[in-house]
Amino acid sequence: MPVKGHPDYKQEVERLEHTKEYIEKTLDATEEYRKLYKENIKDAMINLDYLDSSQSYISVLINTKFIEMADRNFESLSRSRKKPYFSRIDFKEKGSNKTDKLYIGKTSLFRAEDSVPLIVDWRAPIANVYYEGRLGETTYEAEGVTQEGELLLKRQYTIEEGELKDILDVDITTNDAFLQASLEANAEEKLKDIASTIQAEQNRVIRADMGKPLIVQGVAGSGKTTIALHRIAYFIYTYEKTFHPESFMIMAPNKLFINYISEVLPELGVEKVKQTTFIDFMVELLGNKYKMVSSENKLMEFIRAGTHEASTKEQNLVKWATAFKGSMDFKAIIDNYVKTLELNFTPKEDFIIENLVIMTADSINSMFIEELGYLPLYKRVNEIKKTLTYKFKQVKKGILENTEERFDRELERLRNTGEATEERRLKIVDLINKRDDKLKALKNQTKTLVKKYIAKFPKVDLFDYYSELMSNGEVLNKYSNDQLPQVESDYLCQKTKELLLSKKVELEDYAALVYLKHKIFGFEKKIDINSIVIDEAQDFSVFQIYTLKTVLNTNMFTLLGDISQGIHSYRGIQNWEQLLEHVFDAKRSNYMTLVQSYRTTIEVMQLANEIIRKLNNPQIVLAKPVIRHGEKPEARSFKDENSLLNELEEKILFIQRESFKSIAVICKTKEECLRVKKRLDEGKKINAKLLDEKEEIYEAGVVLVPSHLAKGLEFDVVLITNLKEQYRDNELDIKLLYVAMTRALHRLYIYHIENKMPLMDNIGEELLKKSTDFQKLKTS
Numbered sequence: 080m081p082v083k084g085h086p087d088y089k090q091e092v093e094r095l096e097h098t099k100e101y102i103e104k105t106l107d108a109t110e111e112y113r114k115l116y117k118e119n120i121k122d123a124m125i126n127l128d129y130l131d132s133s134q135s136y137i138s139v140l141i142n143t144k145f146i147e148m149a150d151r152n153f154e155s156l157s158r159s160r161k162k163p164y165f166s167r168i169d170f171k172e173k174g175s176n177k178t179d180k181l182y183i184g185k186t187s188l189f190r191a192e193d194s195v196p197l198i199v200d201w202r203a204p205i206a207n208v209y210y211e212g213r214l215g216e217t218t219y220e221a222e223g224v225t226q227e228g229e230l231l232l233k234r235q236y237t238i239e240e241g242e243l244k245d246i247l248d249v250d251i252t253t254n255d256a257f258l259q260a261s262l263e264a265n266a267e268e269k270l271k272d273i274a275s276t277i278q279a280e281q282n283r284v285i286r287a288d289m290g291k292p293l294i295v296q297g298v299a300g301s302g303k304t305t306i307a308l309h310r311i312a313y314f315i316y317t318y319e320k321t322f323h324p325e326s327f328m329i330m331a332p333n334k335l336f337i338n339y340i341s342e343v344l345p346e347l348g349v350e351k352v353k354q355t356t357f358i359d360f361m362v363e364l365l366g367n368k369y370k371m372v373s374s375e376n377k378l379m380e381f382i383r384a385g386t387h388e389a390s391t392k393e394q395n396l397v398k399w400a401t402a403f404k405g406s407m408d409f410k411a412i413i414d415n416y417v418k419t420l421e422l423n424f425t426p427k428e429d430f431i432i433e434n435l436v437i438m439t440a441d442s443i444n445s446m447f448i449e450e451l452g453y454l455p456l457y458k459r460v461n462e463i464k465k466t467l468t469y470k471f472k473q474v475k476k477g478i479l480e481n482t483e484e485r486f487d488r489e490l491e492r493l494r495n496t497g498e499a500t501e502e503r504r505l506k507i508v509d510l511i512n513k514r515d516d517k518l519k520a521l522k523n524q525t526k527t528l529v530k531k532y533i534a535k536f537p538k539v540d541l542f543d544y545y546s547e548l549m550s551n552g553e554v555l556n557k558y559s560n561d562q563l564p565q566v567e568s569d570y571l572c573q574k575t576k577e578l579l580l581s582k583k584v585e586l587e588d589y590a591a592l593v594y595l596k597h598k599i600f601g602f603e604k605k606i607d608i609n610s611i612v613i614d615e616a617q618d619f620s621v622f623q624i625y626t627l628k629t630v631l632n633t634n635m636f637t638l639l640g641d642i643s644q645g646i647h648s649y650r651g652i653q654n655w656e657q658l659l660e661h662v663f664d665a666k667r668s669n670y671m672t673l674v675q676s677y678r679t680t681i682e683v684m685q686l687a688n689e690i691i692r693k694l695n696n697p698q699i700v701l702a703k704p705v706i707r708h709g710e711k712p713e714a715r716s717f718k719d720e721n722s723l724l725n726e727l728e729e730k731i732l733f734i735q736r737e738s739f740k741s742i743a744v745i746c747k748t749k750e751e752c753l754r755v756k757k758r759l760d761e762g763k764k765i766n767a768k769l770l771d772e773k774e775e776i777y778e779a780g781v782v783l784v785p786s787h788l789a790k791g792l793e794f795d796v797v798l799i800t801n802l803k804e805q806y807r808d809n810e811l812d813i814k815l816l817y818v819a820m821t822r823a824l825h826r827l828y829i830y831h832i833e834n835k836m837p838l839m840d841n842i843g844e845e846l847l848k849k850s851t852d853f854q855k856l857k858t859s
């Protein structure tokens with residue numbers, strides 16, 4: 080139905096105009112207030128009287144805060160000018176005769192005269208009814224109280240540049256046409272916000288209890304990354320008074336990914352959230368004295384070998400060592416090691432002055448181990464220092480008095496014995512000098528004695544401790560209570576030592592180093608992060624998550640990931656239960672699953688599911704695509720590289736003409752990407768860019784992506800290309816191919832050299848159009 084034919088069209092247009100006018104009025108008023116606050120600050124600065132500055136100082140502070148608030152309101156309202164809201168609900172509270180018409184948008188707006196909401200923020204409690212509710216009786220929670228009522232209307236709007244383009248009333252039978260339209264769009268350069276089309280299962284993740292750890296297992300394209308960002312925006316809104324945006328941290332796999340997601344939070348009106356990678360955060364905590372060797376090389380070895388199931392003896396060792404460093408067994412070894420350090424940390428001597436024992440070595444030791452046991456070792460030394468200084472001060476006065484008295488008695492005795500000869504006089508002078516020297520020395524000792532005693536505590540560098548622990552398999556095994564296999568632990572220690580000697584570490588060392596630092600030294604500054612959201616969490620090891628939980632000391636964890644995409648499973652977790660068993664309290668954690676996939680078409684998802692099924696892992700839940708059809712994926716096999724590359728070039732040019740914005744050629748390795756790039760560059764028809772792990776800016780267009788780097792990204796069209804490489808029937812290759820396939824929003828093509836796609840040999844024509852270069856498919 081054309082929008083003008085909608086029975087409420089006229090009222091809706093009027094309402095939209097009214098809202099837009101009110102936004103402009105509010106923006107003008109905000110601007111006026113801003114000027115007023117600036118004036119107030121100016122006045123306060125002029126009156127800043129140094130004798131009584133408190134009034135003026137407070138005025139400056141308050142007005143600065145007001146300006147900040149005004150700026151924030153101004154920005155979010157300005158953003159909503161062109162699209163003030165996206166939906167409306169009519170809600171009748173139980174027992175009330177009145178129906179509230181609530182317009183939901185990305186930011187709230189109240190009428191100043193009577194506080195009536197003109198726009199309700201999508202994060203407000205009542206907006207939950209829009210996302211969860213079906214027409215009819217429903218409830219929502221606000222400040223712990225359940226509100227009952229009836230949802231009488233659920234209406235969605237398309238508003239473009241401030242103009243009402245469409246109205247859609249959602250009833251029980253309509254499919255979410257808004258969602259369909261949004262999914263049919265082509266890929267932007269950056270991930271976008273989905274406030275208007277959040278689905279009920281996603282809404283539950285966004286609004287799940289923030290106080291409890293939350294683990295989300297979501298299939299490819301289920302919106303995990305998008306939801307992670309909406310959850311942060313929701314939480315900041317809900318707990319605005321308690322938490323600052325700066326105390327939120329989102330951890331993403333690399334800088335490229337951070338750039339890719341960088342627009343969603345500002346679009347949702349959220350700024351200043353810390354966005355980082357695991358490595359960058361670890362370096363922040365450790366300093367960068369030691370450089371990290373790229374972790375890509377290790378994965379590449381496995382990819383080249385074609386399997387996680389290491390084929391050579393060396394690879395078996397690498398695999399064992401990598402998994403071990405991420406395990407809770409390694410954490411237990413570090414605990415034992417630190418325990419041994421702790422038991423031998425305090426000096427064996429008593430703290431003595433002038434033969435007076437101020438604190439025995441035993442009591443210092445027990446204070447160190449028991450009373451101060453909650454602190455890192457070196458922070459305990461500071462406390463001991465404070466105690467010794469305090470105790471010393473307490474007895475110092477007595478010692479000085481005693482010493483003085485002792486000398487005075489001796490002087491008295493000298494003065495009263497014998498005749499007043501020159502010899503006696505000299506003796507007395509000598510004794511007075513001795514007394515003064517002694518007292519001076521004693522007074523000085525107060526300063527140095529504590530220092531000297533504290534100097535007896537060890538002073539070792541963090542990396543030296545780590546090197547000592549990793550010095551050889553025997554040492555490591557000792558701390559594991561003889562649980563480690565010898566050849567493997569020798570290998571692990573030898574490799575780690577080699578790295579440490581050249582002042583290098585690998586990714587897997589960071590959890591251990593930061594954990595060790597936490598236990599031995601503590602951190603220089605308080606880590607001010609209250610809540611952390613980790614995307615692609617399947618690539619983290621249990622020990623990494625444990626370390627993060629320990630140093631951040633919070634339960635506010637949101638972990639999102641997909642076990643099917645665990646291409647780093649040699650170092651990452653194998654299943655989510657591991658985290659519930661070792662890191663979080665399973666009874667006080669939430670676990671949710673997302674099975675609906677929004678990214679790709681039914682045809683692409685069916686093929687990808689066929690591939691992931693080959694893992695034969697009962698834990699893996701297959702993705703359910705939303706109802707959106709597209710073309711059947713196409714596989715083409717070629718006899719030689721040349722003809723493949725020629726056809727690939729033709730295909731890309733053809734796709735570009737179809738107005739798709741982002742096209743990715745996904746190869747198994749970087750080397751293959753470079754081979755393709757060389758050919759495309761030579762052809763000079765296509766400007767293709769290689770995506771690199773270190774890349775910081777993500778741009779759409781034609782990109783070449785190694786399969787493991789494609790994770791998390793999406794493209795209108797994906798062309799999986801195999802020259803020399805192949806995807807075989809093993810865990811790693813299955814996962815890599817699955818990741819590559821599920822990046823496509825609309826189309827998927829597979830170009831490979833003959834017999835180089837064994838994983839797809841048995842896939843039938845019902846899922847995949849197949850052809851060879853001799854029987855070319857028409858490209859139109």
Ligand SMILES: Nc1ncnc2c1ncn2[C@@H]1O[C@H](COP(=O)(O)OP(=O)(O)OP(=O)(O)O)[C@@H](O)[C@H]1O
Binds near residue numbers: 276281300301677
């Ligand atoms: N409710 C929704 N409305 C509109 N689009 C959605 C919705 N949920 C997800 N999408 C879209 O689906 C695509 C996939 O989302 P996202 O990248 O967040 O998924 P993911 O689970 O992190 O994927 P992967 O694990 O495969 O990287 C994005 O284009 C996103 O905008």
